[in-house]
Amino acid sequence: MTSGAPAAPRAAWADVAAIVEFCVQSLAVADAELRKLVRDPTELLTRAVQPALWLIIFGEVFTRVKAIPTGNLSYLEFMAPGVLAQSVLFSAIFFGIAVIWERDLGIVHKMLVSPAYRGALVMGKALSAGLRGLSQAVIIYVLALVMGIRLQYSPLSLVGVVAVVMLGSALFATFSLIVACLVKTRERFMGIGQVLTMPLFFASNAIYPLAIMPRWLQVVARVNPLTYVVDALRGLMVQGGHSVLGTWTDLGLQAAVFIVLLTIAAKLYPGLVR
């Protein structure tokens, strides 16, 4: 028997090498996705329509009726982070459809035959979804500027918003990928996607505060990851806004949920080609 002492540093090195490899492969996938996105940004622009409608029509009307208690914030200021979270959700939740498309083409087969970590392949996709989400944030900030909604522009708050938007997008995109792996066809996926988006949106604090919800809805909202995305954004984005649940709690919970989903997705992804 050889002693364990020399083996330990070698194992540690192997771990470091594995982490580096994981990152290189994730970035390679994200880089390819980003190139496609930059080349054809029509999708991003069409996605600007919906948040604009929510802010300009829904937001302006509800600011006038003052039906929803929003504390020191105007209703528009209150809902701007909610609309950003909604954009993040809506652009990420249909992410799986692209994965099913890639499976029908054979691109997924090619990826899975490579020695790349399955988790890295999923992580690369999640990362590209995060960058997509950031483009939504830019759109909301521009809209807010035009509409005179007072947002925070301090570097710290911007960094925080970037982190929350990327994490939220990655989380919902990975969730979408899991659904895609389970249903495998576009038709079924579209059906499920439609069914999921509205409940996720309305059972959250995006357009009204947790405090005015009936008890049962509060419970649902508290297990809905979107609530934590909105809550963190509300604390970071708006002047005078604050997080009800705590920014670190919000971030920590999102990260934990993302890691769980990533692990599940990495397990299910190879099943897509069987």
Place this chain on the structure above:
Amino acid sequence: MGTDPIIVTAALTRHYGALVAVDRLDLSVRQGVIFGLLGPNGAGKTTTIKMLTTLLPPTSGEARVAGFEVSAQPREVRRRIGYVPQMVSADGALTARENLTLSARLYRLPRAERRERITAALEFMGLAAAAEQLVRTYSGGMIRRLEVAQAMLHRPAVLFLDEPTLGLDPLARRAVWERLENLRGQWGTTVLITTHDMEEADVLCGEVALMHQGRIAALGAPEKLKREIGPDATLDDVFARVAGGTIETGGHYRDVRRARSTARRLG
């Protein structure tokens, strides 16, 4: 070139529910040959190739590829193989160079060699002039050659191709065959293809296995198999003899649909 077999399977089996797609397959492929897995749609060719490339876990049995067992050591196998699926696996929204760069990074080719190898692969496949074009503007033959380039970039010991020339015109087919023959000559790569095109098997393959209902019905060099039947016999005749039917029969709706949609994309 060694004489040890580079692909060995022992009682390799795959069930889909009640259907036995591959039935206790024993296969042995020598290093450095172009090996053809022949048979009608639904004979179990694609299922076999998916198991050998680690995409599909076998129901039972074993398969060793390039010295490693596919279920027990899939990553080791993956490092040593290349695969061109039947469908179109190159990304149409990227250029040829970007497609190759993605592969190079997933296979972790050393950064210093990346550019050089990608350029060499593009030249080898006759795609250097079109390297910066989006792949969606490519012809079917160009797409297939790019896919072979992608699958060969890390210099695998074994290259798997599922129906490599399905849907290509005769000229494009010949171009693909030439490149595969060159790869074998230059790197000693073992090539395993599936096909139901008897001409392809005859021209390209040094050895073929005729699959029928998940099992091997005949095995050997095309000339030898034909000679055993008689003068002027074709591989179709060989198949008719061993399987009691022609190779064109059979095929499920799903296979036909997939083959057609692949042909449409390539054509």
